[in-house]
Amino acid sequence: MADDDYIYDEATGEWISAADAAAGVTAGDAVEVRDSVGNLLADGDQVTLIKDLTVKGAGQTLKRGTVIKSIRLTGDAQEIDCKYDGIKGLVLRAEFVRKR
Numbered sequence: 001m002a003d004d005d006y007i008y009d010e011a012t013g014e015w016i017s018a019a020d021a022a023a024g025v026t027a028g029d030a031v032e033v034r035d036s037v038g039n040l041l042a043d044g045d046q047v048t049l050i051k052d053l054t055v056k057g058a059g060q061t062l063k064r065g066t067v068i069k070s071i072r073l074t075g076d077a078q079e080i081d082c083k084y085d086g087i088k089g090l091v092l093r094a095e096f097v098r099k100r
Helices: 018-028
Strands: 006-009 014-017 047-049 053-055 060-062 079-084 087-093 097-099
Touching: 006 018, 014 018, 053 087
Parallel strands: none
Antiparallel strands: 006 014, 047 097, 053 060, 079 087
């Protein structure tokens, strides 16, 4: 992009330069996700459930103490994306997990 390019920022409702938009994207990606006891979570961490959770649409209940491996952060401060056998697209709230 050229220096005189502008992009409309929907969050603020203003036109900003392309350079400022690129700098804002890198700064805005750093969302801190913390588990139930305050530990900082990162992509690839293993977490343990602290409570039995009923999974809507799957007809399953994940029991307390279940280990979820290789989480991914979603950009939301309270949601983490997980893989678990038999359940596709599992998203858990960070308040129900503890880092291993």
